[in-house]
Amino acid sequence: MTPALETIGLQRRFGALIVANEINFRLEAGARHALIGPNGAGKTTFINLITGQLQPSAGHIMLGGEDITALPQATRVRRGLGRTFQINTLFKGLSVLENVCLAVGEQAGIAGDMIRLVGSDRAVLENAYALLERLRIADDALVPVRELPYGKQRLVEIAIALGLQPRVLLLDEPAAGVPSTECAIIFDVLEQLPREIAVLIIEHDMELVFRFARRITVLVQGSILVEGTPAEIVADARVREVYLGERHHV
Amino acid sequence: MEALTSILFHGLAYAMILYIISVGLSVTMGLMGFVNLAHGVFAMAGGYVTVTLMNRYAVPFGLALLAAFIAVALVSVILERTLYARLYGADELEQVLFTIGLIFMAGAMVRYFWGPLPQPITLPAALSGQLDLGFRSFPMYRSFLIVVGFVLIALLWFGVERTNFGAQLRAAVDNRRMAESIGIDTRRLFSLAFALGSGLAALGGGLGADILAIYPGYATEYLVYFLMVVAIGGLGSLRGPFIAALLLGFGDTACKYLVPELGSFFVFVAMIGLLLWRPSGLFGRA
Amino acid sequence: MASVRPVRTSLTALFNWRPSSNASPVETLIRRHRLRAIELLPWIVAVAAYYFLPDYLSLGSQILIMILFALSLDLVLGYAGIVTLGHSAFFGVGAYAAGIYAARVSGEPLSGLLVGACAAAAIGWISGLIILRTQGLALLMLTLAITALLAEAANKASFITGGADGLQGVDIDPVLGIFRFDMFGRTAYVYCLAVLFLGWMFARRLVHSPFGQSLIGIRENANRMHAIGSPVRRRLVTVYTISAALAGIAGALLAQTTQFVGLTVLGFQRSGEIVIMLVFGGIGRLYGAFVGASLYMIAQDQLAKLEPEFWYFWIGLLLVVLVMFARGGVLGLIDRTLRLLRRRR
Numbered sequence: 001m002t003p004a005l006e007t008i009g010l011q012r013r014f015g016a017l018i019v020a021n022e023i024n025f026r027l028e029a030g031a032r033h034a035l036i037g038p039n040g041a042g043k044t045t046f047i048n049l050i051t052g053q054l055q056p057s058a059g060h061i062m063l064g065g066e067d068i069t070a071l072p073q074a075t076r077v078r079r080g081l082g083r084t085f086q087i088n089t090l091f092k093g094l095s096v097l098e099n100v101c102l103a104v105g106e107q108a109g110i111a112g113d114m115i116r117l118v119g120s121d122r123a124v125l126e127n128a129y130a131l132l133e134r135l136r137i138a139d140d141a142l143v144p145v146r147e148l149p150y151g152k153q154r155l156v157e158i159a160i161a162l163g164l165q166p167r168v169l170l171l172d173e174p175a176a177g178v179p180s181t182e183c184a185i186i187f188d189v190l191e192q193l194p195r196e197i198a199v200l201i202i203e204h205d206m207e208l209v210f211r212f213a214r215r216i217t218v219l220v221q222g223s224i225l226v227e228g229t230p231a232e233i234v235a236d237a238r239v240r241e242v243y244l245g246e247r248h249h250v
Numbered sequence: 251m252e253a254l255t256s257i258l259f260h261g262l263a264y265a266m267i268l269y270i271i272s273v274g275l276s277v278t279m280g281l282m283g284f285v286n287l288a289h290g291v292f293a294m295a296g297g298y299v300t301v302t303l304m305n306r307y308a309v310p311f312g313l314a315l316l317a318a319f320i321a322v323a324l325v326s327v328i329l330e331r332t333l334y335a336r337l338y339g340a341d342e343l344e345q346v347l348f349t350i351g352l353i354f355m356a357g358a359m360v361r362y363f364w365g366p367l368p369q370p371i372t373l374p375a376a377l378s379g380q381l382d383l384g385f386r387s388f389p390m391y392r393s394f395l396i397v398v399g400f401v402l403i404a405l406l407w408f409g410v411e412r413t414n415f416g417a418q419l420r421a422a423v424d425n426r427r428m429a430e431s432i433g434i435d436t437r438r439l440f441s442l443a444f445a446l447g448s449g450l451a452a453l454g455g456g457l458g459a460d461i462l463a464i465y466p467g468y469a470t471e472y473l474v475y476f477l478m479v480v481a482i483g484g485l486g487s488l489r490g491p492f493i494a495a496l497l498l499g500f501g502d503t504a505c506k507y508l509v510p511e512l513g514s515f516f517v518f519v520a521m522i523g524l525l526l527w528r529p530s531g532l533f534g535r536a
Numbered sequence: 537m538a539s540v541r542p543v544r545t546s547l548t549a550l551f552n553w554r555p556s557s558n559a560s561p562v563e564t565l566i567r568r569h570r571l572r573a574i575e576l577l578p579w580i581v582a583v584a585a586y587y588f589l590p591d592y593l594s595l596g597s598q599i600l601i602m603i604l605f606a607l608s609l610d611l612v613l614g615y616a617g618i619v620t621l622g623h624s625a626f627f628g629v630g631a632y633a634a635g636i637y638a639a640r641v642s643g644e645p646l647s648g649l650l651v652g653a654c655a656a657a658a659i660g661w662i663s664g665l666i667i668l669r670t671q672g673l674a675l676l677m678l679t680l681a682i683t684a685l686l687a688e689a690a691n692k693a694s695f696i697t698g699g700a701d702g703l704q705g706v707d708i709d710p711v712l713g714i715f716r717f718d719m720f721g722r723t724a725y726v727y728c729l730a731v732l733f734l735g736w737m738f739a740r741r742l743v744h745s746p747f748g749q750s751l752i753g754i755r756e757n758a759n760r761m762h763a764i765g766s767p768v769r770r771r772l773v774t775v776y777t778i779s780a781a782l783a784g785i786a787g788a789l790l791a792q793t794t795q796f797v798g799l800t801v802l803g804f805q806r807s808g809e810i811v812i813m814l815v816f817g818g819i820g821r822l823y824g825a826f827v828g829a830s831l832y833m834i835a836q837d838q839l840a841k842l843e844p845e846f847w848y849f850w851i852g853l854l855l856v857v858l859v860m861f862a863r864g865g866v867l868g869l870i871d872r873t874l875r876l877l878r879r880r881r
Binding site: 051053073074075076077078083085089090091092093094095097098101102103105106107110111112113114115116117118119121122124125126129138141142160163164 | 560562564565566569570741742744745746747748750752753756757759760761762763764765766767768771
């Protein structure tokens with residue numbers, strides 16, 4: 001079966017520094033996959049290569065069997081690749097609903113329309129609102145994002161990505177910066193993500209990783225160290241060594 | 251052949267003035283990331299101070315230039331501490347608006363006190379006339395400008411390479427946070443750099459009164475040239491603006507000499523092209 | 537953090553007399569984009585001025601022209617977030633194109649507007665394609681360089697533009713063959729008002745459309761727009777071209793109503809002034825253009841008579857004060873006052 005996302009020999013170097021070293025990675029449809037590794041391992045770089053913010057020095061990226069290596073970032077998104085950012089990258093001055101509407105509108109193909117008034121196509125707004133309800137931030141629909149607590153902003157970040165109706169969703173540390181009291185909602189949201197979407201999550205929070213992931217890949221210094229089920233990863237001596245024996249927040 | 255040497259000569263003198271005025275802008279923009287469109291005001295002020303001291307108070311040329319340098323440097327520090335400093339983190343648009351406001355105010359004040367016409371300059375006798383080099387004679391004053399230009403540049407580059415201040419400046423331009431974490435007081439450093447840059451601009455304004463006429467529209471009319479030198483040269487660089495000034499100086503002089511019907515048109519096109527090819531400047535960082 | 541940029545204004549909520557607490561968020565959002573009663577105020581004022589201030593109609597025409605020019609700039613600066621000091625390029629190209637058209641080809645005014653719009657749009661499209669790849673200082677520089685380049689071209693090509701003396705012989709035929717331009721400025725005023733109305737209708741539609749919303753998105757966070765699949769550069773070039781066309785129409789109106797085009801339609805001074813007018817009113821609010829341009833032109837008319845040098849001094853000072861204390865311009869101040877009052881209640 002064609003994997004939802006695949007990288008073949010993906011490599012990226014900055015001069016003599018190799019940040020991504022011949023990475024061969026597969027993400028199956030409906031996957032719940034986590035990417036872990038110590039700081040500086042190249043996890044965010046890997047995501048940036050997949051999304052197109054960074055160009056690879058060598059290798060290929062396949063989305064649903066289609067080679068997207070040469071495509072620009074926006075085109076990859078339109079082919080079904082969504083991501084969230086490690087640091088909230090939101091439209092701070094706009095309301096929550098408007099934030100998500102922008103994404104839903106792009107996906108619906110009406111975002112370039114100059115003639116119709118916003119709202120004459122209610123479906124876009126209704127869909128965006130439904131998304132907010134699913135993520136339980138509907139009460140803050142008209143609140144400007146900059147006035148929301150960080151944890152809720154993180155949920156908006158996820159809502160935007162979901163608004164794109166992606167086939168593949170890349171979550172870059174969704175719980176990063178969220179106080180532990182608010183993490184529960186994030187956990188729930190991740191658990192309730194649609195079954196069909198292939199999800200890759202980068203995380204340092206091991207509790208989240210082991211609750212969520214069915215497969216884990218460990219990335220160290222740009223190379224894949226080991227890949228397997230959570231049980232296999234926990235038992236692997238090399239992983240222990242890399243994390244200096246710690247299993248919790250790094 | 252004769253035309254070529256003329257172009258090279260006059261172009262070089264022009265380039266020197268452009269560089270001396272603009273180098274301060276390059277450093278301060280590279281250091282604080284502040285879009286200071288009002289830099290030309292300091293050059294203009296230097297020009298007015300120099301010319302007024304010479305014309306009304308019979309101050310000798312050299313002394314007038316020195317006075318301009320000091321006076322403008324001092325005023326610029328006051329401005330920097332009171333007004334500029336409050337906008338360091340601000341939006342690009344706000345910085346642009348603020349500096350445009352300064353340009354308008356300065357232009358109006360100058361027009362009020364000195365009138366709308368260009369200031370007459372009487373060059374000191376020792377520097378007027380022609381310099382006979384045997385194969386050709388060149389205007390004495392332009393030759394003087396070229397020599398002074400080289401001296402100033404040498405002093406500047408030496409100062410930045412060899413002095414403590416220069417080393418701190420280079421460090422702070424390269425990576426401000428890092429510089430701060432090793433104990434460099436970047437705010438004080440910036441004020442000093444700002445003062446030095448503005449003083450140099452004043453010097454350039456006074457020296458170049460012959461080339462860039464001193465009149466109330468100075469800061470708005472020549473803004474585009476100073477910014478081009480900095481943008482093409484690259485922010486925070488010393489060498490970059492020098493190359494850019496040479497390109498602009500030679501290019502503009504050549505165009506005005508060879509195709510006067512088109513004036514600066516081609517130079518603008520060339521500069522636009524250069525900036526598109528290298529948006530961070532020739533020696534700037536991306 | 538953007539601070540001269542607008543925050544969602546409660547001004548809109550205040551003048552929406554229906555209570556929004558009962559409506560669903562979706563309904564409230566939709567209502568924000570629908571035409572509200574207060575938006576008709578500028579037109580009521582403009583029509584009233586025609587009847588009650590007949591001696592000021594030529595000033596009135598100039599104000600209407602500047603409003604259109606400022607409106608075009610707001611699309612680019614206020615909504616798309618492109619910091620430009622070169623918008624006079626399009627104004628000037630429109631003015632010269634319409635002027636030369638009237639002087640050499642035909643004095644018919646409506647086709648003259650079209651010529652101005654097309655010429656400016658062409659320059660806008662080409663320059664947009666070229667320079668909108670850059671940002672920050674490089675972009676600012678390029679906008680300045682382009683208007684300087686065009687000013688130099690206009691200066692040198694004096695055989696068609698009249699050079700430093702200006703373009704003469706701009707004779708305009710009656711509008712629609714019926715309405716002659718009279719010396720009281722009545723026809724000019726109504727003409728400008730009609731054109732401004734159409735321009736405003738178009739701009740308002742644009743700003744309240746999904747396209748307009750995406751421009752705001754680009755302004756607020758271009759990275760995020762890329763990451764949601766938005767063709768950012770294409771949108772920017774499109775709004776830049778449209779804005780150029782509107783600015784060109786404003787320039788053409790100037791040429792037609794004053795029957796003269798001088799070098800001052802181009803260059804930094806003209807660009808700077810229109811940025812100031814817009815910022816005074818408040819950017820990104822569409823109506824900042826109306827408020828800012830009107831106040832500026834009226835004040836200039838009244839005060840500049842006294843001491844012309846002082847005008848630019850005070851404007852400069854006002855600008856500095858504005859940036860320091862009154863970000864958001866006049867509409868922003870009104871906004872904040874209203875919010876304060878609402879809190880007191």
